[in-house]
Amino acid sequence: MMVRPQVLIVGGGMITHDQLLPSVYQMQRQGRTGEISICALRYSSLRRLAHDEMLERAFPGQSFHAYPSSDGPARPELFRKAIAALPPRQIVMVAVPDQAHYDVVMTALLHDQHICCVKPLVLEHRQAVEIEREARARGLVVGVEYHKRFDDRSLMARRKYREGWFGEFRLGTACLFEKWYYRHSNFQNWMTAENSDAFTYIGCHYVDLVHFITGLLPVSVSVYGVRDRFPNGSEGFLWTDARVIWNNGACLNVQNGLGFPDAAPGTNTQGMVMYCSGEDKGALLAHSDQYRGLKYSYTHKPGDAGATIYTEPSPDYFQYVDLGGAGLTPIGYGYRSVEHIVSSIIRVESEPEDRRLALLDEFDQAGIMATPRNSSYNELVVEAGRRSILNGGRQVDIRYGEAPGIE
Numbered sequence: 552m553m554v555r556p557q558v559l560i561v562g563g564g565m566i567t568h569d570q571l572l573p574s575v576y577q578m579q580r581q582g583r584t585g586e587i588s589i590c591a592l593r594y595s596s597l598r599r600l601a602h603d604e605m606l607e608r609a610f611p612g613q614s615f616h617a618y619p620s621s622d623g624p625a626r627p628e629l630f631r632k633a634i635a636a637l638p639p640r641q642i643v644m645v646a647v648p649d650q651a652h653y654d655v656v657m658t659a660l661l662h663d664q665h666i667c668c669v670k671p672l673v674l675e676h677r678q679a680v681e682i683e684r685e686a687r688a689r690g691l692v693v694g695v696e697y698h699k700r701f702d703d704r705s706l707m708a709r710r711k712y713r714e715g716w717f718g719e720f721r722l723g724t725a726c727l728f729e730k731w732y733y734r735h736s737n738f739q740n741w742m743t744a745e746n747s748d749a750f751t752y753i754g755c756h757y758v759d760l761v762h763f764i765t766g767l768l769p770v771s772v773s774v775y776g777v778r779d780r781f782p783n784g785s786e787g788f789l790w791t792d793a794r795v796i797w798n799n800g801a802c803l804n805v806q807n808g809l810g811f812p813d814a815a816p817g818t819n820t821q822g823m824v825m826y827c828s829g830e831d832k833g834a835l836l837a838h839s840d841q842y843r844g845l846k847y848s849y850t851h852k853p854g855d856a857g858a859t860i861y862t863e864p865s866p867d868y869f870q871y872v873d874l875g876g877a878g879l880t881p882i883g884y885g886y887r888s889v890e891h892i893v894s895s896i897i898r899v900e901s902e903p904e905d906r907r908l909a910l911l912d913e914f915d916q917a918g919i920m921a922t923p924r925n926s927s928y929n930e931l932v933v934e935a936g937r938r939s940i941l942n943g944g945r946q947v948d949i950r951y952g953e954a955p956g957i958e
């Protein structure tokens with residue numbers, strides 16, 4: 552039987568615009584997913600998406616059902632109705648601010664929906680455990696969208712590391728700084744000191760990658776955060792410096808911020824260097840994840856926020872290319888990541904019921920798609936990181952075993 556799940560995206564912000572919606576439109580165009588709906592707080596965000604010039608050009612004739620469908624006050628509870636309106640065993644994509652993930656994910660699971668959730672899944676480990684239990688009891692997939700895993704360079708590093716070419720990770724640094732203008736976006740309404748911080752928001756990518764590549768587990772975290780004001784006066788930890796210790800004693804330093812100059816080329820700056828050792832030799836793995844070899848200097852400045860006349864675009868995360876025919880085709884690891892999770896869900900739905908749990912086990916063990924079972928060290932790191940940053944950078948230890956948690 553051909554399975555063509557409907558997709559409901561909850562959240563109509565930046566990540567929905569930049570990655571989720573175009574990826575789902577592409578799969579809909581290929582006949583692999585069915586109807587699409589999007590729920591946001593206000594219709595104004597959905598109107599913007601519906602009339603977005605790039606999306607219209609890339610996907611002519613494709614559209615989505617909007618919740619809410621007209622202007623009015625914010626509707627924070629409407630996602631419950633939108634989820635309830637779906638037949639069981641479709642797909643809910645969760646793209647709301649970090650602290651709202653848990654409620655949306657649990658609501659969707661209780662309505663028998665598969666989940667694709669943007670990172671970080673949730674902010675507390677016990678919530679990840681609860682999500683995993685509920686999903687398993689219902690034979691549902693929960694895929695956490697850590698798209699850097701689908702960057703070919705991460706997959707290359709993972710295979711080479713696991714084949715022993717680098718020996719063992721000892722010391723490393725990673726950074727990811729978003730542009731300054733992010734402070735002027737909707738982030739000022741939610742990425743505030745009491746909810747989140749730069750490390751929780753984007754540091755998790757590199758923590759996740761180090762595990763993805765090496766299989767090591769983080770055992771202690773300390774995060775020093777610099778408080779700064781958003782333009783609306785709210786306070787946030789907009790610069791963070793984290794130290795993550797791994798279960799072999801290795802150490803990764805991660806710096807994050809909303810502070811890469813708007814005038815600088817590229818949409819952000821990011822990368823990772825890992826020093827390793829083995830066989831009485833040093834080994835090195837260095838990824839420039841921002842500068843990927845392209846230099847463009849335009850005749851005039853593009854209109855998008857943070858765009859510059861000289862730029863160093865990444866061809867690898869998410870781009871639209873013209874492969875002939877109507878519209879444009881999305882390419883890059885942003886697309887591949889969403890496609891992988893959606894295809895995994897379609898696989899589960901295509902199996903006879905008694906095979907579904909075995910397939911979920913297979914996904915957990917393969918460790919390519921992040922699931923609550925194979926990636927909840929990320930929740931432990933977030934929890935430890937939050938405890939640490941609110942206590943001036945104190946070291947917080949992570950406990951595994953029967954009852955994982957933070958000390």
Ligand SMILES: NC(=O)c1ccc[n+]([C@@H]2O[C@H](COP(=O)([O-])OP(=O)(O)OC[C@H]3O[C@@H](n4cnc5c(N)ncnc54)[C@H](O)[C@@H]3O)[C@@H](O)[C@H]2O)c1
Pocket residue numbers: 561562563564565566567590591592593596626627628629630646647648649651669670671696697698737738752
């Ligand atoms: N690199 C990445 O993996 C990456 C990048 C960006 C964002 N994200 C994640 O995506 C999530 C959203 O980020 P964003 O950048 O799109 O933020 P955003 O602020 O641009 O958008 C948030 C959206 O959520 C909607 N929303 C909030 N509460 C809601 C509710 N109760 N019901 C329905 N909609 C609601 C808002 O209307 C808005 O459309 C965050 O968890 C963030 O960490 C991940």
